[in-house]
Every structure is written in structure tokens, then in C-alpha cells.
Amino acid sequence: REYQGAPTGTDIECEGWRQEAALRMLNNNLDPEVAEKPEELVVYGGTGRAARSWDAYDAILAELRELGDDETLLVQSGKPVGVFQTREESPRVLIANSNLVGRWDSWEHFHELEAKGLIMYGQMTAGSWAYIGTQGIIQGTYETLAELARQHYPDNDGLRGKTVVTAGLGGMGGAQPLAVTMNHGVCIAAEVDEERIDRRIETGYCMAKTDDLDEAIERAEEAAEAGEPFSIGVHMNAADMFDGLREHGWVPDVVTDQTSAHDELEGYYPSGYTVEEADELRERDPETYVEESMDTMERHVDGILRLQDEGAIAFEYGNNIRGQVEDHRNREDAFDFPGFVPAYIRPLFCRGKGPFRWAALSGDPADIHRTDEAVLELFPEKDHLRRWIELAREQVHFQGLPSRVCWLGYQAGDDPDGLTERARFALRINELVADGEIQAPVVVTRDHLDAGSVASPNRETEAMRDGSDAVADWPILNALLNTAAGADIVSVHDGGGVGIGNSLHTNNHVVLDGSEQAAETAKRVFTTDPGMGVVRHADAGYEEALAEARESDVRVPMRDRGESNR
Amino acid sequence: REYQGAPTGTDIECEGWRQEAALRMLNNNLDPEVAEKPEELVVYGGTGRAARSWDAYDAILAELRELGDDETLLVQSGKPVGVFQTREESPRVLIANSNLVGRWDSWEHFHELEAKGLIMYGQMTAGSWAYIGTQGIIQGTYETLAELARQHYPDNDGLRGKTVVTAGLGGMGGAQPLAVTMNHGVCIAAEVDEERIDRRIETGYCMAKTDDLDEAIERAEEAAEAGEPFSIGVHMNAADMFDGLREHGWVPDVVTDQTSAHDELEGYYPSGYTVEEADELRERDPETYVEESMDTMERHVDGILRLQDEGAIAFEYGNNIRGQVEDHRNREDAFDFPGFVPAYIRPLFCRGKGPFRWAALSGDPADIHRTDEAVLELFPEKDHLRRWIELAREQVHFQGLPSRVCWLGYQAGDDPDGLTERARFALRINELVADGEIQAPVVVTRDHLDAGSVASPNRETEAMRDGSDAVADWPILNALLNTAAGADIVSVHDGGGVGIGNSLHTNNHVVLDGSEQAAETAKRVFTTDPGMGVVRHADAGYEEALAEARESDVRVPMRDRGESNR
Ligand SMILES: NC(=O)c1ccc[n+]([C@@H]2O[C@H](COP(=O)([O-])OP(=O)(O)OC[C@H]3O[C@@H](n4cnc5c(N)ncnc54)[C@H](O)[C@@H]3O)[C@@H](O)[C@H]2O)c1
Incomplete structure (x- = not known):
């Protein structure tokens, strides 16, 4: 099967940009410049797929093209299984990939089901259409x-x-x-x-x-x-x-x-x-x-x-x-060297910082260059961010839809209006779209590896201070909260990164089309989503997270009430 | 600790009835008439609890009393862990209980975490505040x-x-x-x-x-x-x-x-x-x-x-x-006789039928009697339903808040307006509340054992036709969709009924306060929720579910497009 990547430009095939964004992001994941084996629907990470089969892929596209502004498409392990009326402010696509009941939650049972065509491995960003290449x-x-x-x-x-x-x-x-x-x-x-x-x-x-x-x-x-x-x-x-x-x-x-x-x-x-x-x-x-x-x-x-x-x-x-x-x-000594999260990433997670990414649906690199400027205008004091953006502009080639990644956090304490870093930047992009400085909507998404979105005892939640590494209530609450806040796509996956049965994690997309509604959604989602990172780490007793909650006014019920945590 | 059950009457402690309903249902679960060991927060089913500790219980109540009409409280295994601004139409409470990453998803690891105060067993309706006694x-x-x-x-x-x-x-x-x-x-x-x-x-x-x-x-x-x-x-x-x-x-x-x-x-x-x-x-x-x-x-x-x-x-x-x-x-021949779900319940699930239940927040039995009449008025042709309601009125004693259970389904094909059975009945109750025929709002909820809300290979999803017994994408999609549709409380639990690691399931509550917004929410939630039962069983190849989808206009993407299912 020949594969072309995402449609670009300002004309759309769907009823609205939110559906179109889903369609373009799915196709972008399968762009030969982006995907490892697009002909097998494999995006990255071993066998992380974007859709269960080509039939399923075709059906997803067909549904997205017809999907109304108050309808929601359900995707179960890469296959479209239902369309229901929800609300305009609800997600347009809800995705659950490779989730299994605990006792059966292993590669062995997964492979049995896969052979029957009943399940798909979504990795992290493959099955949620958020991969943007290397x-x-x-x-x-x-x-x-x-x-x-x-x-x-x-x-x-x-x-x-x-x-x-x-x-x-x-x-x-x-x-x-x-x-x-x-x-x-x-x-x-x-x-x-x-x-x-x-x-x-x-x-x-x-x-x-x-x-x-x-x-x-x-x-x-x-x-x-x-x-x-x-x-x-x-x-x-x-x-x-x-x-x-x-x-x-x-x-x-x-x-x-x-x-x-x-x-x-x-x-x-x-x-x-x-x-x-x-x-x-x-x-x-x-x-x-x-x-x-x-x-x-x-x-x-x-x-x-x-x-x-x-x-x-x-x-x-x-x-x-x-x-x-x-x-x-x-070999128990296999764990004698540390994972990268406790070693280098957790202090960032405590501040709600994580791998925020965005793609220009126009397909025009100029749109991303405009966002590069915007992020530097918005956070002029952050040298480290400036160096990253400058290096990325020089050295990182676009693959598929032009896009950019940049770690941003909660840190609402720095802002006079009390907006999080992520929300401030998303609102600025939305304005640029509204003003026509950016030609077409921009979709903002993130890795599943984020501050409040994952339980993965061998990776993101390795060696949590309170021992709560395997508690999966957190990613589930994160997905529910993203849905409640109105993200455009919300997904829940089992096993990304570390294999089936070893993790549970979620993702979201918000389409910035310049509208007032997009601004509202962005403001909420980019507060609740990094906010989950702050409360999850505050609950585990991390001082940096408790400090972030204090400085940024994040409500942590039992701490705020001075009651014992247990 | 002395325990009294739910507050009753028409005066409320919270900012609105949706928050008040959560508060009353939580307390109703702990009513000495309802709960097995209220003093230990145990509601039923071995150790199924409504809150993690009395401190957590107090904090939940305090948060509910202050919770704004566009705020959402997050409860993680019976403990309140965050409050975020969402929208008025979003759930007021999101709950995740006893979920564990697959490989750690066992009683053994659960008990370790429980000893550290990090988790709680929510059974099915205990930790989601929906239990109503025997x-x-x-x-x-x-x-x-x-x-x-x-x-x-x-x-x-x-x-x-x-x-x-x-x-x-x-x-x-x-x-x-x-x-x-x-x-x-x-x-x-x-x-x-x-x-x-x-x-x-x-x-x-x-x-x-x-x-x-x-x-x-x-x-x-x-x-x-x-x-x-x-x-x-x-x-x-x-x-x-x-x-x-x-x-x-x-x-x-x-x-x-x-x-x-x-x-x-x-x-x-x-x-x-x-x-x-x-x-x-x-x-x-x-x-x-x-x-x-x-x-x-x-x-x-x-x-x-x-x-x-x-x-x-x-x-x-x-x-x-x-x-x-x-x-x-x-004795392998032990399995030579079937379980009750594949034998008798699954045909109901295929039609989206499941254990719908509702409670009168007024505390007045007259309100439930009015709903009993309403259900009979609404479905005069259903003898079976009439018999149940009449028998229940005579023979089933109320415990705690007056309430009723009654299996209702999708079956929108029977209705001129294409509304599901569940939606029709909920809308009718909402009207009765609006008209003052019922004194205070009624909360509608259900068992986690429902058509589209559970994956439990030894019970609800035993011997699925296509072998998808352990696929847990379905309950997760169900929870996300309930949230998207605006249910007032949405919960996701691991291990109800058959023990930790053996099941994943969800629940919802909708508060019928007589408002237009409640009507909108009820219409959506009571379509999407039983609708998940129809699409889940249609996907597994059950003829009854495919028939229900046809008769009731439920969109099943790949069947509708005549493409191969796999
Ligand atoms: N839907 C369901 O899925 C469902 C519904 C109801 C019950 N159950 C199951 O049914 C079982 C019973 O539940 P319960 O709450 O009534 O339990 P229970 O422990 O309260 O009652 C069990 C009763 O069985 C009696 N009993 C035990 N061994 C016996 C024997 N050999 N001969 C005669 N009587 C004996 C006991 O004296 C007791 O009264 C449980 O395993 C439960 O999980 C499942």
C-alpha cells in the first residue's frame, strides 16, 4: 500500500478542524518520513501501530470525515467501534489501546488476542496519533x-x-x-x-x-x-x-x-x-x-x-x-543501574513539566517558526529554552507535519494571571491562529511520558518516594479529567515503552483553531493536565511538588486541610 | 464512630444538588441499614469500602461542601487528591479505585499498598457510592x-x-x-x-x-x-x-x-x-x-x-x-455447566439492558412510589417490568435512602423519538422533579455489572464469542464516554466481585434535579452508556446485539460499512 502522509493546507475534508486534526495526525503518524514501517501501520517502538488493520484505518478515516461537531468516535485498539452524540465541548475521539484485565495482562495473552485480530499494541504516541518522528x-x-x-x-x-x-x-x-x-x-x-x-x-x-x-x-x-x-x-x-x-x-x-x-x-x-x-x-x-x-x-x-x-x-x-x-x-542485579526518570526527570515532573509538542496542520514550516518566536517572546527569561529552540531550528529536520517539542510545566506562580506555562503558550498560539499570523490551526499534544499521566514502575514511576509505583488510579484519573476538561482526543494505553502489563498511560490533543472555544479548552486542559503531575507527586510526598502546589495555587485537599495524609 | 446515613429533605449543604447528591450517596453507602460494617467504612462484599479512612472521608465531605458548579473533585482509592476547574457540564466527581499496573495487579501487592495507606478496595458499588443494600x-x-x-x-x-x-x-x-x-x-x-x-x-x-x-x-x-x-x-x-x-x-x-x-x-x-x-x-x-x-x-x-x-x-x-x-x-468437567452470564445475562447485555437503579434524595418513600408509577406508565406493555415493580413495592423493604432497581436497556427502536429505555425513564423522572411531583432530585446510577461497563473473564465476560473476555479497552472507553457525556460521577474500579486483578469496571451517576441541563445530560448518558453494551457485543459478533444496533440505529462503524471486522 502506497502511503503519503497527512493532507496539508487550509482546505479540509471533515466537518470541522477538530475532526480534520485527528485525520491529519493519524495520517502524519503513518507518513513514510515519520513511521518506521508505514506499510504495516507500524509507527515506532517495535510494533506500535496507529490502526489495527488497513480496513480499520479506512473506517476510521471514513468516520472522521462524517463526524459531527457534537459526536465522538470510539477507537478500541486501533479499530473504530462506535460513534455517539456527546457535546460540542467533548472530545471528538476517545481511544483505548491494548488494555487487559490484570491477570491476563501479559504479552502472551496479548499475542493470542492479536492473532485473532482483537487487539493492537499502541505503544505510547503511535496508537494515539501523536507521534511526530524522532x-x-x-x-x-x-x-x-x-x-x-x-x-x-x-x-x-x-x-x-x-x-x-x-x-x-x-x-x-x-x-x-x-x-x-x-x-x-x-x-x-x-x-x-x-x-x-x-x-x-x-x-x-x-x-x-x-x-x-x-x-x-x-x-x-x-x-x-x-x-x-x-x-x-x-x-x-x-x-x-x-x-x-x-x-x-x-x-x-x-x-x-x-x-x-x-x-x-x-x-x-x-x-x-x-x-x-x-x-x-x-x-x-x-x-x-x-x-x-x-x-x-x-x-x-x-x-x-x-x-x-x-x-x-x-x-x-x-x-x-x-x-x-x-x-x-x-538476574536481580539487572536493577543495579538506575532508570532515567528517578535519576533525571522526576524533579521536572514535580513542577508539572513534561514534553509538550505541537504540529502545524497547514504543513508549512513558517507556522512552526512563528511559534518558535512566540515561545521565546513569551518566556524571554528562560535561557535554557532559548538554546533549545535555537538548536532545534538549526539542527532538527521536520518530518511529516512541521512540529516542535518543548518541555513546559505548571508554574502558574510566575504569571500575573495565574496561568500555567502550558496554558499561556497554547493561548498565544491560538491568538496567532485567530489573527492569521499562523495559516491553519495548530494541534497541541504530548508524550504519554508526562508528569501526571503514567504509572510505570520500571520507568516513569520507578522508586516513587511512597512506594506507589504501581498505582494506576492516577493515569485513569488523568484521562477522565482530560475528557472532562474537553481535550479533543483522549487516549489510554497499556504497556507503552516497557511492554504489555508494565505500564498504563494517557495522552491528549487540543486543536487550536483560533476560536474562543479552543481558548477555553486550552486554558482548562493545560491547567488540569500538568496539574495532575503536581498533585500526583505532592501526594507521594515530593517537596518540589508541594512547593509547586503552594506557589501555583494547586488545590491538594488533604494537605490544604492539614489532615494526616493517610 | 457513630454513623447516621444520608442527610434527607430539601435543604442542601453544598453549592448545588449535583454535589449534594454525591455527599448523600456516599453517606447512604455508610448507613447502618445499608453497610455491613459502617464503623470500618466497609459497605459490602468482604472489604469493599466507601472511603480510604475517616480522615479521607471527612476531607471528601469538606471538599464536596465547597465544590463549585464548574469544579471537579478527584478521588483516588477513596482519598480526595485534587480539585480542578472543568465545566459546568462536566462530572463533579471522578473516582478511580484499586487500579494497579497489570503485572502488580494482585491481592498480594494490593495488600502491601493497603498496609501503607496508599490504596483502597472499592468492590463495585461501594467505592463509587452506588450501593443500595440487598x-x-x-x-x-x-x-x-x-x-x-x-x-x-x-x-x-x-x-x-x-x-x-x-x-x-x-x-x-x-x-x-x-x-x-x-x-x-x-x-x-x-x-x-x-x-x-x-x-x-x-x-x-x-x-x-x-x-x-x-x-x-x-x-x-x-x-x-x-x-x-x-x-x-x-x-x-x-x-x-x-x-x-x-x-x-x-x-x-x-x-x-x-x-x-x-x-x-x-x-x-x-x-x-x-x-x-x-x-x-x-x-x-x-x-x-x-x-x-x-x-x-x-x-x-x-x-x-x-x-x-x-x-x-x-x-x-x-x-x-x-x-x-x-x-x-x-476436574476439567467441572466447567461442563455454564456460568449465569453467558447463559442468561448476555442476551440482555446485547440489548444494552442492565441494572439501572435510582434513589430519592429527599429520603421520602413517596418519591420512589411516584417513580414506580412512572415506570409503569411509561412501559405499559412490559408485563415483566410491571410484575417486578409490583412485587418490589410489596416485598422489598427500603434500606437507607428509598431506592429501586429495574433492568432497562437501549431499545430505542420502540420509541417514536428514538430515545433509549433508560433515557426515556430518566427524562420522565426529571420532569416529575421539575413539576414538583417528586420533592427533591433523584439520582440515577447502576451496578458495575452492566452491559458495556465491565471486563471480567470469570464472570461478566466469561466465554465471549470471539474470545475477547480479558480485553479491558471497553470499560475504559465506557468511563471516558460517560465523562464526555457529562455524567455527574464517573468511576473506574479494579477487582470488584471476583477480586483484585480479575476485573475492570465502571459506574456512573446522573442527578435529575429537574433542570434542562439534567435532561440534556440524562439523554446523552443514558444513550451512550447502554449503547456501549450494544457496540461491545456487536463487535464480539453477537447476533442479538447486531439486531439491536440495526433496530435502534446504533452506529457500529465497521459493520455499517460492510467491511470485514478484522
Ligand atoms: N452475581 C453474582 O455474581 C453473584 C451473586 C450472588 C452471589 N454470588 C456468589 O454466591 C456466593 C454466596 O454469596 P453470599 O453473599 O450469599 O455468601 P454468604 O457467605 O453470606 O452465604 C453462603 C451460605 O452458604 C452456606 N453454605 C456453605 N457451604 C454450604 C454447604 N456445603 N451446603 C449448604 N450450605 C452451605 C453458608 O452457611 C452460608 O449461609 C458467593 O460465592 C458469591 O460470590 C455471586
Whole structure:
């Protein structure tokens, strides 16, 4: 099936821009520039799909084209299953993907259902139509590495002169080399699939490639010594790379990983096979595949642990490689290196900060450039934000619909009108649309990895202060509240990032079409959504969140009443 | 702590009736007439609670008293955790109870969190403030038996002249004799605990008792021949009763069971002991108790299977006796008789029918009597409904706020305006409130066991035609859609009925205060909510649901487009 990406321009096929935005975002997720395997409806993250089947995709589009301004389309694991009259102010699309009753909430049962055509893996932003290519993750990776540098090398200029070893140059992992070089560092990244490396080079995310690890180390050392940003993809299996590093006796400054280790069958590649050979093995003998894949993964984790022992800063980058090796190989020491959230992201979550993103439905880069200016005009005091926007303008290529990501928070205490950072910016975009400075509506959405939207004990809620890592009431309340506040699309997914049964998380979209109603919705949604992040972390006892609630007037009932929390 | 139940009358403590309704329903759940252990906040079903702690309860009440008409209170496992501005048309309260990420979704992890004060078991209607005492179960049992009669004796007047053999006259099972006689049938129920039989006789739920099985059979046959409703408790162990029936060579028309077989130690009684002797054995030697209990249970299932072979209609009534005998005695044939949902309830669910209930916030029984009349006026052609309402008026005592249960469905095809049964009735109540014929607002809610609101593979979604038993996207979509449609309270719970990790389900409340806005909300919610039941079963391929969708104009996208479902 040929695939073209999102329609652009100012003419619409649907009854209104809110439906049109859903249609364009779904198609944008499948843009060949954005999706990893659009022909299979796979957007990113192993098998994260945007729709269950092409029939389901066609039916979703047909429903969106007819959907009235007070109707809501229901999508169950990538298939449209109902249309009901709600209200104009209600979401136009409600989505639930790959959710299973707890006792059956495993890949095993998921695969049984998938084989029957009853379910779809939505990952995080794939099944909720919010993926925007590698540019989405780039800022998260940039922020994480910047925070790492701040913590470990406080007097250094970011990662200048430092080396980072990682693996996986897929949909999200492909952002790593660029995020390292944006922080002035040097990156070596193992990737089994040569085409993936080529793609990162073409799009400017990675600078060089080689099959020869020794060459990679040499060039990396040279660049680090010279203090020059540099990145190189090494065409080999990650586990083999770690063996090679040991033989070479070389230890980088930082080590992490973004192979799709969360899925040992469809995401991770076993050592000893080319990609083609492995793909063939997976078809022919999935059990052997899984065994070999897990053997490789165990060696991979051993490699990370060894480098940590020898002085590298190690962290897991949210692909559940620790959980996988603990589970399938009984290796409790797999968790001896930390996850990136407790290490670098949680302090941001306490302030309601998270990966806010927006896309220009016109398809015109000028619209995003106008929003770049707007964000700098609005927050002139934030140097860090300025640097990000400037780097992104220079170095981040648009893929599919022009879009931008930028971490914004609650932090209403800074604003004379008591509006959150997210709301202030969304309202400003809405004005620009209303004034015609931006040609067509802009849709604002976010990653599922956000302050108040996820329960994921191996990643976003790892090691919560009160032990509430696995409590999933929070993402459910977040989805209900987003719906109550009138977001245009609301979704709830199981298993994004860390695999089926390991997480529950939500997402929202708000279409800024310049109308008064859009302004109202934006004001509410971009208060309640980051607000959930503040109350969730306040409830867990984080001082930063309690401070944020105080400074920004967020109501936290039992704290406000001075009653005991329990 | 002394506990009084719900405030009544027409003066309110809150800013509006929607907040007041939440406050009264929460208190009604804890009415000593309604709750099992109000002093521990336990409402029913083992440890199903209405609030996490008395501090949390006080804080919920305080928040409800202050809550504005465009604010929404968030309750996380029985504790108020946030208040946000939404819209007037949004829910006033959003609740998520005992939800856990799949892999941690077990009693074991739940109990760890509970010990830390981080979570609460909400059962189904306890934590969502919708429990109304035992009248809920009578109607369910009545409907199940009525449906059985419709299926197996289509030309008969209900169960007239038919005999039903069962066991267990406890908290819920005690409703069985009355539900049989309300359907004009004859019931023999074995019960080891004589006091339980006496209690059912005192409260009018059972007519007679005996120690002599022959006497019971004789009186039952006489009554059946005469076409007279009759019920008799037989003071003996169920397994022994089945042996006696074999010796006697007598086969009833229907056989089921409601002993607490789900718990072989604390619920089920082994044969060969009086209750006192068994209680003593349990204390002294629990292992022997369990062995003997399981031996008895296996004989019990053998008895049911034998009667089925000899022509009786057999079904399990949700006490997991089949699962127990399969698990502990390796008897796969234990599942050779069906559960009650696939057998009798699912055809109702396909039509969007489910246990609709409503409570008079005035506290005045006259208000419920007026609704009883209204439902009869509205559906004069439904004899079955008339009989239920008339019987309930006579025989079912009010507990706490006067209330009523009545199964209503989608079935908009019957109405000239295309309104669903539920919407028609809710709109009529709203008019009566507006006209002052009912003194104070009425709140309409339902059980979580409803057509489109639950995923529970051992009960409500057992043996779905397409194998989608464990898919939990449906209850999540149901909660989101209820929120989008503007229900006043929306809740999502894990584990009601069948225990943590075994189910996911939702509930809603709509406050009918006589306003135009309430009418709008009722019309939408009571269309979308049963509508989810229709689309969920249509998607699973049930012909009745597809027929309902056709007759009632429910949009089922992929069927309507004639595309393949998969
Ligand atoms: N819909 C449903 O899904 C549904 C509805 C009602 C009940 N149930 C199930 O039915 C069971 C009963 O519920 P309950 O609330 O009445 O429980 P309960 O514990 O209050 O009552 C059980 C009764 O069974 C009697 N009993 C136990 N073993 C016996 C034996 N071998 N022979 C004769 N009598 C025996 C006990 O003395 C007791 O009176 C539970 O397992 C419950 O989960 C399910």
C-alpha cells in the first residue's frame, strides 16, 4: 500500500478542524518520513501501530470525515467501534489501546488476542496519533543528557569532551547521537540494522558510520580530546559491541541503551544473525528466537554493569532491559543501574513539566517558526529554552507535519494571571491562529511520558518516594479529567515503552483553531493536565511538588486541610 | 464512630444538588441499614469500602461542601487528591479505585499498598457510592431466573409449575427463594446453618423449613403441580442433599448454587459436621478442613452434573464452584455447566439492558412510589417490568435512602423519538422533579455489572464469542464516554466481585434535579452508556446485539460499512 502522509493546507475534508486534526495526525503518524514501517501501520517502538488493520484505518478515516461537531468516535485498539452524540465541548475521539484485565495482562495473552485480530499494541504516541518522528524524542533526550551533565559535570560545558556509548537507532533511539552532539558530546551507537544508521545520517541525526568498532573508538577519542561534538553509528549487535569494548579496554563516560529490549520477540535482535536471518528465524521458530534474544540481552546488561563498575555513569533509558533480564534470566542485579526518570526527570515532573509538542496542520514550516518566536517572546527569561529552540531550528529536520517539542510545566506562580506555562503558550498560539499570523490551526499534544499521566514502575514511576509505583488510579484519573476538561482526543494505553502489563498511560490533543472555544479548552486542559503531575507527586510526598502546589495555587485537599495524609 | 446515613429533605449543604447528591450517596453507602460494617467504612462484599479512612472521608465531605458548579473533585482509592476547574457540564466527581499496573495487579501487592495507606478496595458499588443494600441482588436474581424461564419455557408463565434446587441462604444467596417465588416457581434450598434459614423466613424471603429432604420434595412437587409459588429451606449440606435427590430418584427442572464456594476455608462447609463442629475444625485443623471442604465440593459439583445429565437446566451463579473443583481436584468437567452470564445475562447485555437503579434524595418513600408509577406508565406493555415493580413495592423493604432497581436497556427502536429505555425513564423522572411531583432530585446510577461497563473473564465476560473476555479497552472507553457525556460521577474500579486483578469496571451517576441541563445530560448518558453494551457485543459478533444496533440505529462503524471486522 502506497502511503503519503497527512493532507496539508487550509482546505479540509471533515466537518470541522477538530475532526480534520485527528485525520491529519493519524495520517502524519503513518507518513513514510515519520513511521518506521508505514506499510504495516507500524509507527515506532517495535510494533506500535496507529490502526489495527488497513480496513480499520479506512473506517476510521471514513468516520472522521462524517463526524459531527457534537459526536465522538470510539477507537478500541486501533479499530473504530462506535460513534455517539456527546457535546460540542467533548472530545471528538476517545481511544483505548491494548488494555487487559490484570491477570491476563501479559504479552502472551496479548499475542493470542492479536492473532485473532482483537487487539493492537499502541505503544505510547503511535496508537494515539501523536507521534511526530524522532524530533519528538530529541528534546527529551536532550533534556535528560543536559540534566545528567548538570548533575555529574557541573563545571563542564554540557557533555563537551565526554563520550556516551549506547545502542539502538530506531524511531526514538535515533535521536541519541544528535542529542549528545547538541550537548557538545561524543556518541558511539551500536545498531544491527544498517538502513537505520543510513537514515539517521541522511537526516543529520548521526554524523558517521562504520562496521569497525576499533575505528569508532579511535574517532570518538580523537573528537573527545579535541572537544568536538561527534557521533558514529557502529553496525553491529549491542552485546557484541560491549564485548569489543572490553577487549579494547576502553571505558566511556556515560553508558545507556535504546534498543527495543521491551519486546524480546519483535523488538530486540539476537547476536549471531543478520537482520534478515533474524527476521527469518522469528517467523520460523519464535521460541528459539526468544531464547537467543534473551541470551544476547543478558550479555548486553552484563556489558553495561561492567562499564558502570569501571566508572561509567550508567542509566536505563526506559526500554525495560533491566526488567526483562531480571524476569527471564533471574538476574536481580539487572536493577543495579538506575532508570532515567528517578535519576533525571522526576524533579521536572514535580513542577508539572513534561514534553509538550505541537504540529502545524497547514504543513508549512513558517507556522512552526512563528511559534518558535512566540515561545521565546513569551518566556524571554528562560535561557535554557532559548538554546533549545535555537538548536532545534538549526539542527532538527521536520518530518511529516512541521512540529516542535518543548518541555513546559505548571508554574502558574510566575504569571500575573495565574496561568500555567502550558496554558499561556497554547493561548498565544491560538491568538496567532485567530489573527492569521499562523495559516491553519495548530494541534497541541504530548508524550504519554508526562508528569501526571503514567504509572510505570520500571520507568516513569520507578522508586516513587511512597512506594506507589504501581498505582494506576492516577493515569485513569488523568484521562477522565482530560475528557472532562474537553481535550479533543483522549487516549489510554497499556504497556507503552516497557511492554504489555508494565505500564498504563494517557495522552491528549487540543486543536487550536483560533476560536474562543479552543481558548477555553486550552486554558482548562493545560491547567488540569500538568496539574495532575503536581498533585500526583505532592501526594507521594515530593517537596518540589508541594512547593509547586503552594506557589501555583494547586488545590491538594488533604494537605490544604492539614489532615494526616493517610 | 457513630454513623447516621444520608442527610434527607430539601435543604442542601453544598453549592448545588449535583454535589449534594454525591455527599448523600456516599453517606447512604455508610448507613447502618445499608453497610455491613459502617464503623470500618466497609459497605459490602468482604472489604469493599466507601472511603480510604475517616480522615479521607471527612476531607471528601469538606471538599464536596465547597465544590463549585464548574469544579471537579478527584478521588483516588477513596482519598480526595485534587480539585480542578472543568465545566459546568462536566462530572463533579471522578473516582478511580484499586487500579494497579497489570503485572502488580494482585491481592498480594494490593495488600502491601493497603498496609501503607496508599490504596483502597472499592468492590463495585461501594467505592463509587452506588450501593443500595440487598435489593440490588434480588432484582439480579429475579432477572436471571426470568430470562431462564423465557429461554427454556417460552410459553410458560415464568417459572410457574417449575422446581429450582439450590443451596446457600447467605447475604446474597438468601435472595434466591424470593426471586424464585416472584417468578411463580418453587424453590428447595439446602443450607447448613439453621439460623440463616430462620432469618430468611422472618424477613419473608423464604416460606418454610425442614430437616427432612423427602418432606421438602413432597411439598415442592405438590406446589409445582398446583402452580403455586413455594419455597423451602432444607437444613442440610448441599452435597448430602444431592445424594438424597439421587436416592429419591427425583430431578428438578433447574439446578444452581450460591454457597460461598469461592472460599473453601471461610465460606464453604464440609459434609459430616454441624456448623459448630465445622467452625471448631477450621480453628483446630484448617488443612483437614480444606481437604474435607473440597471433597464435599467435588461431590456437590458431581450432583449438579448428574442432574444436568438427567435433564435439569444447570448453571453456576458466580461463586466459582467450577473453578475451585477444576483447580483443586483436577476436574476439567467441572466447567461442563455454564456460568449465569453467558447463559442468561448476555442476551440482555446485547440489548444494552442492565441494572439501572435510582434513589430519592429527599429520603421520602413517596418519591420512589411516584417513580414506580412512572415506570409503569411509561412501559405499559412490559408485563415483566410491571410484575417486578409490583412485587418490589410489596416485598422489598427500603434500606437507607428509598431506592429501586429495574433492568432497562437501549431499545430505542420502540420509541417514536428514538430515545433509549433508560433515557426515556430518566427524562420522565426529571420532569416529575421539575413539576414538583417528586420533592427533591433523584439520582440515577447502576451496578458495575452492566452491559458495556465491565471486563471480567470469570464472570461478566466469561466465554465471549470471539474470545475477547480479558480485553479491558471497553470499560475504559465506557468511563471516558460517560465523562464526555457529562455524567455527574464517573468511576473506574479494579477487582470488584471476583477480586483484585480479575476485573475492570465502571459506574456512573446522573442527578435529575429537574433542570434542562439534567435532561440534556440524562439523554446523552443514558444513550451512550447502554449503547456501549450494544457496540461491545456487536463487535464480539453477537447476533442479538447486531439486531439491536440495526433496530435502534446504533452506529457500529465497521459493520455499517460492510467491511470485514478484522
Ligand atoms: N452475581 C453474582 O455474581 C453473584 C451473586 C450472588 C452471589 N454470588 C456468589 O454466591 C456466593 C454466596 O454469596 P453470599 O453473599 O450469599 O455468601 P454468604 O457467605 O453470606 O452465604 C453462603 C451460605 O452458604 C452456606 N453454605 C456453605 N457451604 C454450604 C454447604 N456445603 N451446603 C449448604 N450450605 C452451605 C453458608 O452457611 C452460608 O449461609 C458467593 O460465592 C458469591 O460470590 C455471586
